[in-house]
Amino acid sequence: NVVGDLFGEGKMFLPQVVKSARVMKKAVAYLEPYLAAEKSAGQTQGRILLATVKGDVHDIGKNIVGVVLQCNNYDVIDLGVMVPANRILEEARAVNADIIGLSGLITPSLDEMVHVAKEMQRLGFTIPLLIGGATTSKLHTAVKIEPQYEHPVVHVKDASRAVGVAGALLSAEMKERYVAGIRADYTEVRSRRAARDEARSLLPLPQAQANRIPLDWAGYTPPVPARPGVQVFEQIPLAEIAEYIDWTFFFHAWELRGRFPQILDDPEKGTEARHLYADAQAMLKRVITEEWLAARAVIGLFPANAVGDDIVVYTDDARHETQLIFHCLRKQSKQPAGKYNECLADFIAPADSGQADWIGGFACTAGIGIDAHTERFEAAGDDYSAILLKALADRLAEALAELLHRRVRMRHWGYMPDETLNNEALIAEQYRGIRPAMGYPACPDHTEKDLLWELLDVERNTGIWLTESKAMFPTAAVSGLYFSHPASRYFAVGKINRDQVADYARRKGMAVRELERWLAPNLAYEPE
Numbered sequence: 001n002v003v004g005d006l007f008g009e010g011k012m013f014l015p016q017v018v019k020s021a022r023v024m025k026k027a028v029a030y031l032e033p034y035l036a037a038e039k040s041a042g043q044t045q046g047r048i049l050l051a052t053v054k055g056d057v058h059d060i061g062k063n064i065v066g067v068v069l070q071c072n073n074y075d076v077i078d079l080g081v082m083v084p085a086n087r088i089l090e091e092a093r094a095v096n097a098d099i100i101g102l103s104g105l106i107t108p109s110l111d112e113m114v115h116v117a118k119e120m121q122r123l124g125f126t127i128p129l130l131i132g133g134a135t136t137s138k139l140h141t142a143v144k145i146e147p148q149y150e151h152p153v154v155h156v157k158d159a160s161r162a163v164g165v166a167g168a169l170l171s172a173e174m175k176e177r178y179v180a181g182i183r184a185d186y187t188e189v190r191s192r193r194a195a196r197d198e199a200r201s202l203l204p205l206p207q208a209q210a211n212r213i214p215l216d217w218a219g220y221t222p223p224v225p226a227r228p229g230v231q232v233f234e235q236i237p238l239a240e241i242a243e244y245i246d247w248t249f250f251f252h253a254w255e256l257r258g259r260f261p262q263i264l265d266d267p268e269k270g271t272e273a274r275h276l277y278a279d280a281q282a283m284l285k286r287v288i289t290e291e292w293l294a295a296r297a298v299i300g301l302f303p304a305n306a307v308g309d310d311i312v313v314y315t316d317d318a319r320h321e322t323q324l325i326f327h328c329l330r331k332q333s334k335q336p337a338g339k340y341n342e343c344l345a346d347f348i349a350p351a352d353s354g355q356a357d358w359i360g361g362f363a364c365t366a367g368i369g370i371d372a373h374t375e376r377f378e379a380a381g382d383d384y385s386a387i388l389l390k391a392l393a394d395r396l397a398e399a400l401a402e403l404l405h406r407r408v409r410m411r412h413w414g415y416m417p418d419e420t421l422n423n424e425a426l427i428a429e430q431y432r433g434i435r436p437a438m439g440y441p442a443c444p445d446h447t448e449k450d451l452l453w454e455l456l457d458v459e460r461n462t463g464i465w466l467t468e469s470k471a472m473f474p475t476a477a478v479s480g481l482y483f484s485h486p487a488s489r490y491f492a493v494g495k496i497n498r499d500q501v502a503d504y505a506r507r508k509g510m511a512v513r514e515l516e517r518w519l520a521p522n523l524a525y526e527p528e
Contacts, residue, residue: 013272014064014159014255015279018384021067025381044075046170049097051083052133053112055469058105060253060390061133064159065101067383072163082467085116089123098170101130101156106439107521108446108469109133110140117148128152128169130162140521142186143193152179158255201334202524205499208332208341209309215346215487217353223415223484225301225358228317231412232461233364236295236400238288241366244399244406246427250280253391283388292373293393293476295400297364298461301413301482304359305351309343310507311359312351313455319356324451326359326481327508328443329493329522332500344442344481347434347488360413360482362404362435363458366396367476393476401478402426405435408482415484434488437480439470441492444522446470447510452479495524 050066052059059081066076077095079088092100100120102113113131120129129149131141141155152169156162168178203211247260254276256269263273287293302323303314311326330343340346349355370393377386409416409431416432425431436442438449449470452458459465464477472479501519505512516527 010160013269014068015272015276015384017071017159018064018067018387021071022382022384024071025383029381043073045073046098046166047075047077047095048099048101048130048166049077049079049088049092049095050101050103051079051088052081052103053088053109053116054082054084055112055467055471056104056106056109057081057467057471057473057475058133059103059475060387060394061105061159062101062103063383063387063390064255065103065132065156065162067387068159068162069166072167074163074166085112085119088116089119089125092125092127097127099128099130099166100125101132101162104133105135106446106469106471107135107444108471108518109135110144111517111520112469114144114148117145117153120151121149125149126151128154130154130156130165132156132158132162138186139189139193142189144520146183146186152182154182160255197524200495200524202332202495202497203334203341205330205332205497205503208330208500209343211335211341212330213340213342213346213487215485217349217355220349220355220485222349222355222357223413224356225360225412226414227412228301228303228358230298230300230456230461233295233297233299233404236297236403238291238293238295238366238396241295241396241400241403242284242288244402244423244426245395246398246402247277247395248427249398250391250395251276253394279388280392283385284392287389287392287396291369292389293366293370293396294368295364295366295396296368296462296464297362297400297404298456298458299360299362299404299408299412299482300456301358301360301408302455303356304348305353305355305357306345306348307351309345309503311345311348313359317356324455325507326448326451327445327504329445329496329504329519330500331491331493332496332524333494342442342489342491344436344483347483347485358413358484360408360484361452361456361480362401362408362482363452363456363462363464363472363477363479364397364400364404365462365464365472365474365477366400367393367474368463370474370476390476393474397476397478401435401480405433405482406431409433409484413482413484429490432486433482433484434490435480435482436490437478440480441494442490443481444493445504445515445518447508447518449479452481493522496522497524 069076138155146153168174303317309328313323315321315323328344331341349357374386439446505515
């Protein structure tokens with residue numbers, strides 16, 4: 001428990017905790033034959049069941065939490081990824097779990113967590129439910145999940161909080177007061193949310209559309225790609241990709257907040273950051289020289305024009321036949337003077353402008369072959385190396401997306417052939433054009449990925465496939481669209497109202513209720 005206590009007090013950092021777990025597991029494995037006869041359930045602080053919910057494949061954060069809990073003498077049962085609600089609850093009863101912990105990274109996972117909470121209520125569970133993962137928040141937990149289950153529901157922001165939360169929930173002395181405090185806090189969160197919703201001013205959709213970004217299409221000539229159509233990349237050197245890694249987010253994965261390279265000299269975290277960076281560099285060298293991973297990608301550049309809030313992609317440059325239509329959402333909140341209600345379709349020339357525009361798409365992965373290595377590490381009790389490799393693969397996938405976008409700007413689309421930006425400038429997005437990803441703020445609807453997969457034949461060309469919640473597998477993958485207009489920029493659609501959801505459903509040919517499920521985090525109203 002010494003390691004866990006030091007971590008909770010901020011005297012040890014996450015990489016040190018995970019390394020200590022590696023030592024602990026090897027020691028336990030050695031001693032287990034001698035201790036098995038004396039082992040009893042009473043030796044642990046409690047039994048916690050962890051799972052990444054159905055449709056989601058991301059597990060780095062969950063795995064880290066599991067290691068931290070084990071370091072604090074909790075018995076952790078990890079069900080892995082893409083676990084349906086019925087299996088989570090059946091296993092929880094079978095192993096007599098004291099707590100259930102749910103994890104998820106993509107927004108559809110939020111709805112699945114609500115479903116698990118409802119099922120726990122329906123089936124008469126009484127144990128606490130913990131919520132965690134990049135897409136989760138105290139706000140969503142308080143507003144959407146906690147009201148579904150009468151027993152404790154707690155959002156856990158990061159691994160450093162997990163032990164304290166579990167300890168309070170399983171303590172006979174602390175539980176009642178702790179749960180009362182959480183409930184009072186969540187009630188206040190819901191009250192503030194209700195007041196904010198009441199004060200929020202959303203425009204009727206026609207007014208929001210009238211306040212689109214006023215681009216001068218008559219005075220602009222869209223660049224014609226030098227290499228239109230689909231192109232597949234099967235042999236991309238990892239050494240070249242590694243030059244584009246954004247190390248800041250690598251450290252964030254290990255809960256070491258700060259910018260790279262400044263974090264290496266941080267008076268508090270610098271020593272551990274340097275150790276972690278050295279370990280990462282050593283493993284990255286092996287990944288490259290021993291070819292642990294393979295990278296694949298597909299890009300495509302297509303003739304396109306905007307029609308309202310849709311982007312029509314044509315079969316060829318004659319522009320007589322539609323291949324498919326990307327559907328975009330528009331920011332609907334009332335804007336101050338000089339600000340606009342943006343929509344991604346605003347950055348593509350309207351069909352009635354007389355301008356022949358283009359749009360691009362991409363999907364890439366740097367995670368091919370990773371499972372054999374992570375399984376090897378996990379079998380040896382080496383969680384540190386397994387998590388380190390997954391974190392590196394994620395960074396390599398993002399780096400590959402950056403590399404591809406640069407190639408597109410300079411060669412394939414060719415609208416910036418003389419670009420000379422260094423990696424720091426690329427990370428700061430100082431280039432022309434954007435590459436928004438479906439499921440992110442500018443295009444929050446994950447179902448639009450299906451169109452991208454169709455357009456680029458992504459699964460056949462790269463091996464990346466989509467789960468039922470539209471998570472990408474391998475998890476070290478990135479996908480999105482390319483826009484070339486100089487004024488194109490990232491933005492957040494934010495909250496939308498019933499009129500836009502109805503219009504969007506009509507354009508997509510989907511039921512409103514189905515779309516409300518996919519767009520739940522963006523709804524400014526409660527669905528009927």
